[in-house]
Amino acid sequence: MRKYLTNYLNEVEKLLKKEKITKEEINNVKTKIMFFQHERLIHLIVTLFFSLFAIIFMILGTLSYYFLIIFAILLVFVIFYIYHYYFLEKKVQYLYTVYDKLKEREL
Numbered sequence: 001m002r003k004y005l006t007n008y009l010n011e012v013e014k015l016l017k018k019e020k021i022t023k024e025e026i027n028n029v030k031t032k033i034m035f036f037q038h039e040r041l042i043h044l045i046v047t048l049f050f051s052l053f054a055i056i057f058m059i060l061g062t063l064s065y066y067f068l069i070i071f072a073i074l075l076v077f078v079i080f081y082i083y084h085y086y087f088l089e090k091k092v093q094y095l096y097t098v099y100d101k102l103k104e105r106e107l
Contacts, residue, residue, distance in 0.1 A: 001039060002084070005091050008032060012098050026102050033095050040088045047081040054078050 012029060015021065054074035060067035 002087060005036065005088070009091060009094070009098075012095065016098060016101060021102055021105050026099070029095070029099050029102060033092065033099060036088070036092045036095065040085070040092055043081065043085045043088055047078065047085050050074055050078045050081055 015025060015029070054071055054077075057067045057071035057074060061071055
């Protein structure tokens with residue numbers, strides 16, 4: 001997803017450099033934004049559930065040290081999910097500003 005979103009942002013930035021922008025091109029950008037928003041929502045839900053499970057296993061770690069091993073593994077996943085979610089969030093918000101610029105230049 002990271003590579004796909006980066007490539008798409010490059011395409012949209014090329015679109016910004018064009019003199020004439022059609023309504024169809026703007027609608028395509030809007031549709032992609034909706035797809036990326038959906039992807040962002042799914043990653044948020046997954047991140048929250050991994051965080052919840054990590055907290056549960058951290059609390060269970062007071063009962064047995066074996067639960068702390070699972071907690072450590074989940075914590076690594078949570079860190080990577082947060083990193084990926086931050087990337088998605090930042091780039092989708094950037095797409096909002098690009099979309100607004102495209103709307104201003106619409107024919």
